[in-house]
Amino acid sequence: MKFDDKIPIYYQIKEYIYRQMITGKLEPGEKMPAVRQLAVDLTVNVNTIQRALSELVTEKMVESKRGRGNFVTEDTSKIKELKDKLIMEQLKQMYDGLQKLGVSDQEILDYVSRYVKEQERDQK
Amino acid sequence: MKFDDKIPIYYQIKEYIYRQMITGKLEPGEKMPAVRQLAVDLTVNVNTIQRALSELVTEKMVESKRGRGNFVTEDTSKIKELKDKLIMEQLKQMYDGLQKLGVSDQEILDYVSRYVKEQERDQK
DNA sequence: CTTAGTGTTATATCTGTCTATTACACTATA
DNA sequence: TATAGTGTAATAGACAGATATAACACTAAG
Known part of the structure; x- marks a missing residue:
């Protein structure tokens, strides 16, 4: 690994x-x-x-x-909670990171939607 | 710091x-x-x-x-390139991280747009 | 020329991480 | 009861990162 x-x-x-x-x-x-x-x-x-x-x-x-x-x-609820926590951490890190670079909320949305579209296209 | x-x-x-x-x-x-x-x-x-x-x-x-x-x-273009690079890294890390947790592309978009909305609301 | 302000380099020490190795403790089963 | 498979613990050594401290090298300004 x-x-x-x-x-x-x-x-x-x-x-x-x-x-x-x-x-x-x-x-x-x-x-x-x-x-x-x-x-x-x-x-x-x-x-x-x-x-x-x-x-x-x-x-x-x-x-x-x-x-x-x-x-x-x-304890399946513990696993579910962990998943939610890790997702939130990912979102927060991305959001904070981009904001510190001076990227606006609207730009963040645009970047993410464009990025996801490109990933969808590239994987096909 | x-x-x-x-x-x-x-x-x-x-x-x-x-x-x-x-x-x-x-x-x-x-x-x-x-x-x-x-x-x-x-x-x-x-x-x-x-x-x-x-x-x-x-x-x-x-x-x-x-x-x-x-x-x-x-060299201002060097700074601009750096900004683009760091933005891309943030997007990639978030995308890869969520995908490894089994989150679909559509869910990623939903999570992000919801997260950004909440941040906008909370900061007011 | 002296001095204050700057970057640069070097040494010793401490801490956390990782490794290698060995030994110990418990469980299941032949 | 022996043995293979498992987790657990302990030691020693290597290395990277960070610290404290001191010294060195250069520049600008009085």
């Missing part, structure tokens, strides 16, 4: 796992890959995986069962 | 200076505040300012004149 070298790897792994849960690639209650396996898959050290997982456990997004594995929370 | 502790400070200072140039708070050819003054203003070490500035000099966004000061480039 490719990482942004400006952001801690353990943090990017957290975000990766968040996305797996939100998009259903990891379902509620599902057993996650073993830490050593994740380390191989993401080509990082086990301790780095552990750092990410321990924070997910603290947040109760993951339940850890010693000797058995790590399991995605069964 | 407040910094995001997940991103190097020198890098955030670069972005800060970019914004100053793009919004005209720093004009083309203008003399910038002294490095020691910037360090005080942003409450960071001189070396950290220097790290940011040296990259800006490498990029030719800033011209350094020993004993006289640092000066914003007089």
Whole structure:
């Protein structure tokens, strides 16, 4: 997996796992890959995986069962809340970022609609 | 100044200076505040300012004149290009981020237009 | 020529992140 | 009860970023 070298790897792994849960690639209650396996898959050290997982456990997004594995929370509302939170953060970051560049609200709307149209066209 | 502790400070200072140039708070050819003054203003070490500035000099966004000061480039097209680049990066990051969360193009448009409307309302 | 103001460079130290490695603890099952 | 698979913890080392501090180099102005 490719990482942004400006952001801690353990943090990017957290975000990766968040996305797996939100998009259903990891379902509620599902057993996650073993830490050593994740380390191989993401080509990082086990301790780095552990750092990410321990924070997910603290947040109760993951339940850890010693000797058995790590399991995605069964609390679907928690996953939904997380999705909403991450979406809002994306919107806020974009909005604040553009505003700090002196882009007006109307221009933001224009830029976004044009950008999305171009993406739709390019993917066809 | 407040910094995001997940991103190097020198890098955030670069972005800060970019914004100053793009919004005209720093004009083309203008003399910038002294490095020691910037360090005080942003409450960071001189070396950290220097790290940011040296990259800006490498990029030719800033011209350094020993004993006289640092000066914003007089090349206005370079500043315009930078603004376009930063806007595109913001759009891309938001779009990619939301898409990875499983949000459709139409939903992205809806979220953004709703978000902008709310911001307009709240600021009044 | 001196001095104040500027950028530049260097050293030592601290902290956070990441790695490699080893060991320990628990669970399921053959 | 042995063993394979799992999570957990601890140590040591490397590296990047940030700090404090000092010194050096150049410029402008008195």
